[in-house]
Amino acid sequence: MLIYIALSFNASASAPYLTLDSANKAYSGEKYDKAITMYNSFINDGYESSQVYFNLGNCYYRKADYARAILNYEKAKKLNPSDADIQFNLQIANLKTTDKITPDSELFLANWWHKLVDISSEKGWAITCILLLFIALLSISSYLVSRNLFIRQLGFWLGMLLLAFSLITFLFSREQYNAITSHDTAIVMSGSVTVKASPADNGTQLFIIHEGAKVWIVKSEGTWTEVKLANGSQGWLLTSDIEAI
Amino acid sequence: MKTGRLKYILFFALALASYINLSAQDFTATATKTTVGIGEQFQVNFTLNGNGGSFTPPSFSDFQNAGGPYQSSSFQSVNGVNSQSITLTYVLVANKEGSFTIGAASIKAGGKTLQSNTLTIKVVKGTPPAQQQKSTAQQGSKASGQGSMTDEQVKQNLFIKIIPSKTKVYEGEGIPITVKVYTRVELQNFQDATFPDYTGFYCENVPQKGQLELTRENYNGVAYQVVTLKQSVIFPQRTGKLKIDPATAQCVVQERVRSNDPNDIFGQFFGSYKRSVYNIKSDPVTIDIEPLPNTDKEFTGVVGHYTIKSSLDKSSVKANDAVNLNVTVSGDGELKLIDSIPFQFPPDFDHYDPKIADHLNVTPSGVSGSRSFSYVLIPRHQGKYKIPALDFTYFDPSKKTYTTLNLPEMDLDVAKGDNNSATVTVNSATVNKEDVKLLGSDIRYIHTGHLPAYHSDDYFLYSIPFFAGIFSPILCFIGFIIVRRRHIELNKDATSVKQRGATRMAKKRLKAANAFIASNNKEKFYEELHKAISDYLSDKFTIPVADLSRESITLKLTEKNVTPDTLQKLSTVLDNCEFVRYAPATVTGNLNEVYNSTVTLITQLEDEIVR
Numbered sequence: 001m002l003i004y005i006a007l008s009f010n011a012s013a014s015a016p017y018l019t020l021d022s023a024n025k026a027y028s029g030e031k032y033d034k035a036i037t038m039y040n041s042f043i044n045d046g047y048e049s050s051q052v053y054f055n056l057g058n059c060y061y062r063k064a065d066y067a068r069a070i071l072n073y074e075k076a077k078k079l080n081p082s083d084a085d086i087q088f089n090l091q092i093a094n095l096k097t098t099d100k101i102t103p104d105s106e107l108f109l110a111n112w113w114h115k116l117v118d119i120s121s122e123k124g125w126a127i128t129c130i131l132l133l134f135i136a137l138l139s140i141s142s143y144l145v146s147r148n149l150f151i152r153q154l155g156f157w158l159g160m161l162l163l164a165f166s167l168i169t170f171l172f173s174r175e176q177y178n179a180i181t182s183h184d185t186a187i188v189m190s191g192s193v194t195v196k197a198s199p200a201d202n203g204t205q206l207f208i209i210h211e212g213a214k215v216w217i218v219k220s221e222g223t224w225t226e227v228k229l230a231n232g233s234q235g236w237l238l239t240s241d242i243e244a245i
Numbered sequence: 246m247k248t249g250r251l252k253y254i255l256f257f258a259l260a261l262a263s264y265i266n267l268s269a270q271d272f273t274a275t276a277t278k279t280t281v282g283i284g285e286q287f288q289v290n291f292t293l294n295g296n297g298g299s300f301t302p303p304s305f306s307d308f309q310n311a312g313g314p315y316q317s318s319s320f321q322s323v324n325g326v327n328s329q330s331i332t333l334t335y336v337l338v339a340n341k342e343g344s345f346t347i348g349a350a351s352i353k354a355g356g357k358t359l360q361s362n363t364l365t366i367k368v369v370k371g372t373p374p375a376q377q378q379k380s381t382a383q384q385g386s387k388a389s390g391q392g393s394m395t396d397e398q399v400k401q402n403l404f405i406k407i408i409p410s411k412t413k414v415y416e417g418e419g420i421p422i423t424v425k426v427y428t429r430v431e432l433q434n435f436q437d438a439t440f441p442d443y444t445g446f447y448c449e450n451v452p453q454k455g456q457l458e459l460t461r462e463n464y465n466g467v468a469y470q471v472v473t474l475k476q477s478v479i480f481p482q483r484t485g486k487l488k489i490d491p492a493t494a495q496c497v498v499q500e501r502v503r504s505n506d507p508n509d510i511f512g513q514f515f516g517s518y519k520r521s522v523y524n525i526k527s528d529p530v531t532i533d534i535e536p537l538p539n540t541d542k543e544f545t546g547v548v549g550h551y552t553i554k555s556s557l558d559k560s561s562v563k564a565n566d567a568v569n570l571n572v573t574v575s576g577d578g579e580l581k582l583i584d585s586i587p588f589q590f591p592p593d594f595d596h597y598d599p600k601i602a603d604h605l606n607v608t609p610s611g612v613s614g615s616r617s618f619s620y621v622l623i624p625r626h627q628g629k630y631k632i633p634a635l636d637f638t639y640f641d642p643s644k645k646t647y648t649t650l651n652l653p654e655m656d657l658d659v660a661k662g663d664n665n666s667a668t669v670t671v672n673s674a675t676v677n678k679e680d681v682k683l684l685g686s687d688i689r690y691i692h693t694g695h696l697p698a699y700h701s702d703d704y705f706l707y708s709i710p711f712f713a714g715i716f717s718p719i720l721c722f723i724g725f726i727i728v729r730r731r732h733i734e735l736n737k738d739a740t741s742v743k744q745r746g747a748t749r750m751a752k753k754r755l756k757a758a759n760a761f762i763a764s765n766n767k768e769k770f771y772e773e774l775h776k777a778i779s780d781y782l783s784d785k786f787t788i789p790v791a792d793l794s795r796e797s798i799t800l801k802l803t804e805k806n807v808t809p810d811t812l813q814k815l816s817t818v819l820d821n822c823e824f825v826r827y828a829p830a831t832v833t834g835n836l837n838e839v840y841n842s843t844v845t846l847i848t849q850l851e852d853e854i855v856r
Contacts, residue, residue: 122704
């Protein structure tokens with residue numbers, strides 16, 4: 001049964017992989033427009049992969065469309081947060097943008113938490129969670145069964161510890177899941193956007209951001225979206241000026 | 246013209262002198278005043294009775310020459326004797342205090358050089374009474390003692406006027422204003438004219454074309470010759486009643502002098518001409534300036550009548566390329582007072598102060614023309630921009646209302662620039678720094694090979710396999726707990742368990758004995774019973790059956806705290822076994838009951854020994 005499912009998955013996946021191979025060939029042949037079309041068709045078919053977004057980001061970078069490059073690198077990073085290549089290229093693309101937004105100094109603990117969460121993906125953490133749970137229950141069982149005092153103590157404490165770890169990894173997984181499924185960050189796509197104090201054309205102009213800047217979506221109203229910058233500034237801009245990651 | 250006339254007169258005089266024998270020749274110098282104030286004008290006349298030429302004036306170095314020499318000549322014919330005189334007039338102004346001598350002038354007449362007398366002029370500080378009297382005269386007065394007109398005559402025949410086209414205006418409204426001299430005398434020239442400086446007004450002068458012209462005009466029903474000295478357009482910058490200072494002019498008038506001598510026929514016929522200088526002064530003019538009515542519109546402060554238009558030289562441009570925004574204001578009014586157009590440019594644009602070009606026409610009826618503003622804009626980033634609409638409000642004094650003109654919104658498409666020079670110029674310091682750091686580095690190559698791809702909505706967390714993975718160990722664990730709990734439940738009463746075990750063990754040992762109950766073989770039954778108990782005790786205390794004696798058994802069991810009651814029971818059973826061997830008849834009772842009591846006994850023993 002399981003083998004059957006795996007086989008059928010492979011069968012359905014083989015066709016888009018062909019597209020991917022030829023797209024990679026187009027990229028190495030410096031036919032970036034062609035590669036972009038092919039990668040996009042892969043995504044439009046309903047597939048999602050950090051690899052595709054990463055490669056797409058590279059194509060846009062080569063075409064000097066840094067906003068789109070950043071957008072795709074961010075998408076790739078969401079799916080595969082621990083990948084060093086993605087982080088590296090995203091960093092380089094970010095250097096090409098106009099705005100240098102100094103992030104609000106994050107609490108050490110929060111920063112540490114984010115880094116820990118980014119070690120693995122939603123799937124990796126979920127599997128770890130199941131494994132830890134399994135071992136924890138085994139340990140607790142051994143505590144219940146054994147007449148040996150040492151084994152009983154070991155089993156109890158190990159079981160509790162692993163149970164706690166299992167819970168933590170579940171939270172990690174959930175965090176990653178939320179990050180992927182929610183689209184609360186966006187990249188500015190227009191060359192220059194004036195952020196206003198209210199969702200209206202005549203709103204007080206607060207500040208200007210340029211293409212490639214990353215913003216956090218706070219809320220939307222009509223054609224306007226309220227965004228927040230890494231430095232804490234907040235204001236309204238037209239939804240059409242940004243694209244969600 | 247002037248010298249031409251002089252030559253003509255000289256020629257005529259010489260012609261006459263050639264055939265008329267002139268009796269006496271006399272050359273005198275006279276001054277109109279010998280005591281003058283500083284700055285006051287006076288005349289010095291050199292008169293030659295007769296004919297002459299080659300006049301050499303004295304030095305007037307102590308005075309300023311304000312006019313002249315003017316020459317006049319007169320002819321007289323008395324009893325057939327013709328006489329003639331030539332007068333040369335200098336107008337002088339005293340500059341410094343003191344007593345000065347005007348030296349002798351010389352002239353050649355009749356082959357002789359004649360010298361005039363010298364004159365001493367005393368210059369005093371302040372204005373002599375004569376001057377004061379003149380300034381009190383509103384319409385002008387004689388400046389020259391030689392002027393023959395009275396003040397009244399001057400008033401009627403020679404005056405200067407400032408004529409504004411209107412005297413009640415709004416602030417900032419243009420007023421064409423004219424300074425005119427009206428005359429009925431033979432006005433020859435102006436020596437000096439002062440015009441008001443229009444304090445409180447912004448003044449535009451109408452450029453003068455060529456020479457002053459004489460026109461005819463009726464004033465109070467009388468025809469005058471009119472000279473327009475100056476035309477301006479003034480724009481009041483304050484409100485209230487503003488007084489315009491009077492204008493003054495010094496007019497040189499040619500007057501005919503009639504001879505009083507009845508014998509002087511020539512003089513009576515022709516008279517003689519002389520030039521007189523009259524100072525005239527205008528009445529002051531007051532302009533009533535009304536403030537502009539209140540308005541809630543954004544008013545730029547311009548008054549008049551205007552049109553405005555704006556244009557961008559291109560509608561699409563690359564980032565960092567310049568675009569020109571031209572705005573032209575044209576109409577009637579003081580365009581120079583519009584110094585900028587209050588545009589709100591998109592904040593990401595670089596823009597500079599506008600270049601201003603004027604095309605102004607100042608005419609006697611007002612100021613009109615156009616003023617162009619040329620703004621250079623440099624968009625720094627790509628995008629679709631709008632230069633917002635703008636209202637331009639002016640006050641129209643003819644309609645007495647504010648009029649708002651609208652400059653429409655303008656669209657500008659900015660395409661991506663040729664390179665990233667914008668970033669470099671805008672943020673050069675930081676970017677350069679980072680560029681240096683990144684020199685020689687590039688993005689990493691694409692990922693090839695087959696990395697796992699999912700359907701977009703295919704996540705492991707919360708999926709069926711995930712829940713299966715989570716709940717299967719939990720269910721197993723729960724199952725395990727339940728099984729174990731039941732097990733513990735069963736094991737809860739430890740005694741009954743042991744008893745059950747001991748009974749089972751006792752029953753096993755008494756299995757052989759049990760087999761003889763059915764056949765009611767008393768002897769065999771007790772034999773087996775004895776053997777079973779011996780084996781049990783032997784096993785229990787690991788003592789060989791051969792060494793088992795009643796004493797050793799009692800000793801061991803007492804050691805193990807077996808109750809005396811149980812010991813008694815055991816002893817009874819063992820006694821019975823021995824009695825059966827030797828005297829079977831003494832042993833009575835049901836074999837079944839014995840069997841059961843033995844089982845109970847062993848169970849009891851087992852229980853007590855373990856404890």
